[in-house]
Amino acid sequence: METEKIEHYTLADIMHLEKRKKVNMINSLSGFRSVALIGSTDEDKKTNLAIFNSFVHIGSAPPCIGFISRPDIEDRHTVSNILRTGYYTINHISEEMYLQSHQTSARYPKDISEFDAVNLSPEFISGFQAPFVRESTIQIGLHFREQVPIKINGTILIVGEIQHIRFPIGCLCEDGFVDIEKAGSLTCSGLDSYHSTRRIQRLSYAKPYEALKNVPLDYKV
Amino acid sequence: METEKIEHYTLADIMHLEKRKKVNMINSLSGFRSVALIGSTDEDKKTNLAIFNSFVHIGSAPPCIGFISRPDIEDRHTVSNILRTGYYTINHISEEMYLQSHQTSARYPKDISEFDAVNLSPEFISGFQAPFVRESTIQIGLHFREQVPIKINGTILIVGEIQHIRFPIGCLCEDGFVDIEKAGSLTCSGLDSYHSTRRIQRLSYAKPYEALKNVPLDYKV
Numbered sequence: 001m002e003t004e005k006i007e008h009y010t011l012a013d014i015m016h017l018e019k020r021k022k023v024n025m026i027n028s029l030s031g032f033r034s035v036a037l038i039g040s041t042d043e044d045k046k047t048n049l050a051i052f053n054s055f056v057h058i059g060s061a062p063p064c065i066g067f068i069s070r071p072d073i074e075d076r077h078t079v080s081n082i083l084r085t086g087y088y089t090i091n092h093i094s095e096e097m098y099l100q101s102h103q104t105s106a107r108y109p110k111d112i113s114e115f116d117a118v119n120l121s122p123e124f125i126s127g128f129q130a131p132f133v134r135e136s137t138i139q140i141g142l143h144f145r146e147q148v149p150i151k152i153n154g155t156i157l158i159v160g161e162i163q164h165i166r167f168p169i170g171c172l173c174e175d176g177f178v179d180i181e182k183a184g185s186l187t188c189s190g191l192d193s194y195h196s197t198r199r200i201q202r203l204s205y206a207k208p209y210e211a212l213k214n215v216p217l218d219y220k221v
Numbered sequence: 222m223e224t225e226k227i228e229h230y231t232l233a234d235i236m237h238l239e240k241r242k243k244v245n246m247i248n249s250l251s252g253f254r255s256v257a258l259i260g261s262t263d264e265d266k267k268t269n270l271a272i273f274n275s276f277v278h279i280g281s282a283p284p285c286i287g288f289i290s291r292p293d294i295e296d297r298h299t300v301s302n303i304l305r306t307g308y309y310t311i312n313h314i315s316e317e318m319y320l321q322s323h324q325t326s327a328r329y330p331k332d333i334s335e336f337d338a339v340n341l342s343p344e345f346i347s348g349f350q351a352p353f354v355r356e357s358t359i360q361i362g363l364h365f366r367e368q369v370p371i372k373i374n375g376t377i378l379i380v381g382e383i384q385h386i387r388f389p390i391g392c393l394c395e396d397g398f399v400d401i402e403k404a405g406s407l408t409c410s411g412l413d414s415y416h417s418t419r420r421i422q423r424l425s426y427a428k429p430y431e432a433l434k435n436v437p438l439d440y441k442v
Contacts, residue, residue, distance in 0.1 A: 010384065011384045017397060024396050026383065028398055030255055032406065032408035152280070165250060189401050189402065202413050203414075
């Protein structure tokens with residue numbers, strides 16, 4: 001890109017944008033995002049499925065993933081299920097199912113399961129009450145641990161501890177790295193742009209005044 | 222992928238992994254991540270640059286981006302600068318500069334600026350004290366707004382309000398969407414795997430019982 005020719009928006013410029021343009025612009029800027037389906041059930045074991053794109057790695061000891069929930073009704077079906085039952089799943093999205101996954105963001109009535117509405121299959125495993133998505137190649141089962149309020153706009157960071165991880169054989173490297181590109185996971189930008197990826201390379205741990213090395217993908221057999 | 226053949230790790234299996242394997246596995250699972258350089262200065266205006274990969278969209282009104290900081294010394298150079306000065310930048314990473322960007326994660330002494338160590342250029346704009354990265358095509362200037370402690374592991378969510386956005390002409394769409402793929406922004410998975418992207422498509426806002434449509438990229442001229 002020619003970096004000399006730039007557009008510059010100040011906070012005042014942003015605040016003057018029409019609401020939809022502002023939402024699209026700000027949602028684009030945080031960079032490429034993880035995008036996945038959250039599966040949950042209510043007290044009557046009715047299933048719910050919703051797409052989220054604000055996941056964040058929290059830590060590996062204990063193994064935790066967070067996501068941001070907006071304070072609106074669609075997110076609340078998922079969040080109220082999580083707070084009441086304590087369990088939920090995060091399911092990666094691949095090219096074979098991104099249309100159905102995006103469609104879960106439609107505002108279906110509470111009595112309709114998005115699994116049925118978009119034709120994805122709930123999959124239960126013994127001893128874990130939240131539904132995984134059978135069509136998803138990387139599936140994570142979580143136990144709710146912490147709800148962190150963010151004052152500036154009333155959103156909530158929901159933190160869960162990983163209880164189960166399920167992924168295709170052949171995607172795990174000897175050093176523990178799971179190759180989510182090989183598994184077909186997509187990324188998104190903004191609210192609605194879906195992208196596949198092409199690895200450039202893995203890089204070695206950086207040390208001062210030492211050249212970085214390529215880390216070959218050494219799959220576990 | 223053949224989804225029938227799966228590997229299954231329970232929390233107990235994860236806890237028994239050697240530390241480095243556990244770190245790599247859990248860091249892979251949150252999905253593709255935004256990765257960017259945070260530029261800051263200390264009270265003496267000495268510049269600091271560090272790579273982070275735990276950014277998350279917080280909201281667009283006010284326009285805010287968050288990132289997770291670990292409770293260790295490397296992240297603390299950046300976070301203590303942010304808490305003391307109130308200002309910092311987030312700069313996307315492209316294929317031309319990902320090696321230098323990854324190298325900023327080396328543990329340089331406090332008196333060495335990573336800009337100098339890795340040969341990236343600080344760029345200042347009038348009235349904003351934190352340095353942008355000249356080589357970065359998408360540059361965001363932020364004002365610190367909120368520090369949110371996460372109890373489960375002592376990490377912190379740092380939330381900043383966007384004050385300035387700078388990106389190449391030709392990347393903005395009429396509806397406000399900024400095409401970060403066109404600008405060359407990369408994504409990462411795990412701690413060290415860098416990926417470029419290929420757009421599948423943008424999808425229309427989902428409504429119940431209506432087919433999704435392709436949203437063409439209508440660049441502003």
